Amino acid sequence: MADETRTFPPSPDHPDDDRPDLVERLDETTEALAVLRDALTGEEDLNEALQRLAETAAKAIVDADAVTVSVLKLDQTHTAAATDQLLVEVDEKQYSADRGPCLEAARTLTAVRAVVGEHLNEWPEFETAAAAHGIRAYLSVPVVLPASERSEAQHVGSLNIYSRTAAAFDPFDESLMRLFTTAASATITSAQRWQRSRKHIQYLEQALESRAVIEQAKGALMAAYECTADKAFTMLVERSQRENVKLRQVAVTLLQTVTRSGEPGNG
Template identity: 50%
Template structure:
């Protein structure tokens, strides 16, 4: 049965959740780094989800590696890192199965010994992790920590889904912007190369009284003869004529 947040949470808590999400939407609209945006997301979630004493955000990279990109306390990062090192744990299972995973230290001792050991080391007794997914692509997981073994119920999970949606938006937007910046940089390099090649053509045309097509052909021949990129041939030619 679908859990309805509105039916089970006090009005005051719904207001807090609404305010936190509005504040978060404003933050995500700013041109922040991914780590700053996810740090803000973790802090916003910690204000709204009552049982969450600490929160971390796991980002799963395209190559399968994972890292903690935001956390409300450095001590819980140790728990995440031990899971990454072991290649298993409730955080990674949530990302792998695309389903929320609730775990206690007692339950996890046999199944995830590295997780249980790290959690016990910092006093964490209960853990809830939900996947951050968009269009069936795993982006990471949002992780809740508590020193109370009975913490986290279906309503915490329902609240958590609101924040995983916000995290999906942040990570997707960052990666889209990152690709755009890479494309712009590539275009800038291409335009710079074109400008150097045109200048080199002009030098050859002036020096040898040849056409633009002949000048370009000479640059290409030089590039092929020495197995060197055309822009490097043009750059070397320009550097040689600029020398005093």
């Protein structure tokens, strides 16, 4: 399979001299990656970041008619981003059949190029779905998060490129796609880090809000019963345990009662 993915013979469908030269293609990819870098603020969720990645790759890679991003999570594979939703079916047929170039790239951690019509026995589900959508070539490149001090390198998905030209993609396209998978790794890492930070901030905000409500409820009890702060807190805790309700909710209910009793006509 490895040799096959790197054999790109000329085809009447797409003569080699019709393709931009290597320097031009590299410049276009470099520019696209710069745009991607500037656009990724680190404050997007993972799916939004991967969608932006797919759209950028589709613009930069010659012959790319569409791009999807497959993500592995808990042994389940799904398409997290796509520039053409109709073509997601081609990937989903591979997931359900548990075979195809997308999964081959994931399992071997190498780029896999497939020409539709040449793998009928090997990947019939992929072949049927791709042909139905007019796809003639498909390139899948694995996305791997680099190793860190806390974890080993982790395969998280694949970047999949569709083309309606049988001779699409050559070894240089594969090299360019590796640049995008490197960007994808950074994108995923950034999005995951931001999501963890956002959740942590939300927990802190909730804790501070709960603390403020509880302190207000304690103040109301201290004023009503002329007791200490410790005694007021004990009263809240005892009611929470007796009613099997969270302490914050007990405090909210108490404050609502105090507010209503202080309204005109309730005195």
